[in-house]
Amino acid sequence: MEPFQRIIISRTDKIGDVVLTLPMLGVLKENYPNTEIIFLGNSYTKPLLETCHHIDKIIEWDKWQNYSFKKQIRAFKRLKADTIIHVYPNKRIALLAKIAKIKNRIGTSHRLYHYFTVNKKINLGRKNSNKHEAELNLELLRSLKLKFDLPSVSDLHRFYGLTKVAPLPERLYSIIDRTKFNLILHPKSKGSAREWGLDKYAELIRILPENQYNIIITGTQAEAEEMEYLLKVYQSKIKDLTGKLTLSEYISLINEADGIVACSTGPLHIAAALGKRAIGIYAPMRPIFPQRWRPIGKNASYLVLDKECNHCRHQQHCKCIESITVEQVINELKKKYQ
Numbered sequence: 001m002e003p004f005q006r007i008i009i010s011r012t013d014k015i016g017d018v019v020l021t022l023p024m025l026g027v028l029k030e031n032y033p034n035t036e037i038i039f040l041g042n043s044y045t046k047p048l049l050e051t052c053h054h055i056d057k058i059i060e061w062d063k064w065q066n067y068s069f070k071k072q073i074r075a076f077k078r079l080k081a082d083t084i085i086h087v088y089p090n091k092r093i094a095l096l097a098k099i100a101k102i103k104n105r106i107g108t109s110h111r112l113y114h115y116f117t118v119n120k121k122i123n124l125g126r127k128n129s130n131k132h133e134a135e136l137n138l139e140l141l142r143s144l145k146l147k148f149d150l151p152s153v154s155d156l157h158r159f160y161g162l163t164k165v166a167p168l169p170e171r172l173y174s175i176i177d178r179t180k181f182n183l184i185l186h187p188k189s190k191g192s193a194r195e196w197g198l199d200k201y202a203e204l205i206r207i208l209p210e211n212q213y214n215i216i217i218t219g220t221q222a223e224a225e226e227m228e229y230l231l232k233v234y235q236s237k238i239k240d241l242t243g244k245l246t247l248s249e250y251i252s253l254i255n256e257a258d259g260i261v262a263c264s265t266g267p268l269h270i271a272a273a274l275g276k277r278a279i280g281i282y283a284p285m286r287p288i289f290p291q292r293w294r295p296i297g298k299n300a301s302y303l304v305l306d307k308e309c310n311h312c313r314h315q316q317h318c319k320c321i322e323s324i325t326v327e328q329v330i331n332e333l334k335k336k337y338q
Contacts, residue, residue: 002035006034006036007081009038010086019269019272019273023085024138027146035251039059040059041061048251052161052164082102084106085105085106096120106143109122162273173204180211181213183260184271196322200324217240217241227242254274259271279303280304282294283304285308285320305321
C-alpha cells in the first residue's frame with residue numbers, strides 16, 4: 001500500500017504557473033503510481049488540467065468559494081485526502097485543510113498563517129530565488145520521502161503528462177498548413193509580462209518567407225482591439241484567431257502547430273510542455289527573468305539581454321526586451337531541435 005492514498009495539489013492561479021506545477025505530479029506518480037492526485041485549481045485552468053494524465057480528480061475552487069464555510073469544510077472532508085501541498089499559498093484553503101484534519105499539510109515557511117495551519121513547513125522563498133519556478137515547486141515534495149531523487153530542471157519535460165489533448169476542432173482544420181512551419185505569434189500578455197512590442201512582431205511577419213511559414217496570431221478579444229492596426233495591415237500574411245478560441249481549442253491548436261513566439265505567458269509554457277519550438281522573449285529583470293520563468297521543454301529556448309535590467313522597472317516600456325532583434329528570433333527558429 002502506498003504511504004499516501006490521496007494528495008491534493010493546491011494551485012489556484014494562472015495558466016503558466018499551473019503548467020510549471022504539472023511536473024510535480026509526474027514526479028509524484030513516478031514515486032507513488034497508485035496514489036490519487038486531486039488538483040485544486042480554478043475553472044479557468046480546468047481545460048489544461050484535463051489534458052494531464054497524472055490528475056485523477058479536478059476541483060474548481062472558484063465554485064467552492066460560493067459555499068458557506070461549513071459546507072467548504074464538509075467538501076474538504078469528503079475528499080478523504082491524507083496530504084495537501086499548498087503550491088500557491090491561500091490562507092482560506094490552508095485553514096480549511098487544517099479544520100478538515102488533513103493529516104499532512106505542506107507549505108512554505110514564508111507565510112505567517114502557515115505557522116498555525118501547516119504541519120510540514122519547507123524553507124522556501126520564491127521572490128528572491130534564482131531557482132526556476134518548477135524547481136521551487138519540487139522542493140515542496142522533500143518532506144514526502146520520495147523513492148527517487150528529484151529530477152533536474154533540464155529533465156522536467158518528461159514529467160508534464162499532457163497526453164490527453166483534444167483533437168483540433170473541424171472548424172480550425174484550415175488554419176494548419178502541413179506544407180509549412182505553422183508558427184503561432186502571441187504578442188500580448190494581459191499585463192502579466194514585459195512585452196516585445198507590436199512593431200517587432202510586425203517586422204517578424206514582414207521578414208519571414210510566406211512560402212515557408214504559416215503565421216497564426218492569437219490573443220484575447222481585448223488584445224485583438226489593441227492589435228487592430230497590425231491585424232489589418234498584415235491580414236493577407238497571417239491567420240487571425242484573436243478572440244476566437246476557447247482554452248481547450250487553443251491547446252489543441254498549439255498541439256498541431258510547430259512553434260510559438262511569445263513573452264512569458266501561459267501559451268508559451270503550454271507549447272514548451274507539448275514539445276513545440278517555444279521561443280520566449282524575456283526582460284532581464286528579477287523576479288520575471290528567465291532564470292525563474294523560462295519555458296521548459298526539449299525544444300524550448302529563450303532570448304534575453306545579457307545585463308541586469310533595473311532602470312526599466314518603473315517604466316511602461318522596457319528597452320532591454322525591445323533590444324532583442326528580429327534576426328535573433330529568426331535564428332532561433334532556424335535551429336535544429338529534437
